[in-house]
Amino acid sequence: MTQQTFKSAKRRYHRVFWPLMIVYSLIVIGGSFGLKQLDPEPLWLQTTLAIGCAIPVIGTLLVMIRYAEETDEYNRMVQLRGFAWGGILTVSAIFTIGFLQLFHVVNTIEIFWFGPLFFIAYGLSTYVIGGRQCP
């Protein structure tokens, strides 16, 4: 077991997480503001901005997994159980809402919202399992 495993994992997490969040915020805010100035909105720019927003989110997921791998064993257990419960709650919501749509009970819900739902479910699960364990 290496000394400072937990602290160095936390440092490495924050070193990548915050720049990704800044890039994400800039693209979301700057992109939506910039697009409003253009009429018609060019498809290539819409596509670039959409993918540009998705890349930092994917990066964040990868950094979360790296943190779970590098941190100490107790935090790893908390993080992985948080991921599992976050995944279970999100997939359950997808199936439930999906069936409600198939049986014409509810109208179409944008698939985008399942992303934030996962992060909320993961955060709450992690909090319930381990208290204030989020890096």
Place this chain on the structure above:
Amino acid sequence: MKNIIRALRAERNWSQAALADQLGVSRQSINAIETGKYDPSLPLAFAIARLFGKPIEEIFDDEIDVQIAAQ
């Protein structure tokens, strides 16, 4: 699994954070182990035993688990 980490720590006037730093784990990990919420892995249990200079079985008491397993 019960353990006497809290008592050993108190003898040395170490905080949970100080012990966590020496073991390279988080303070929450120490708290979870002390309260019996989490059982450490063998390498971590050995590291704890080495740090306090005691054998593992003196620090961790698995008597209850052994009784349950025997039933």
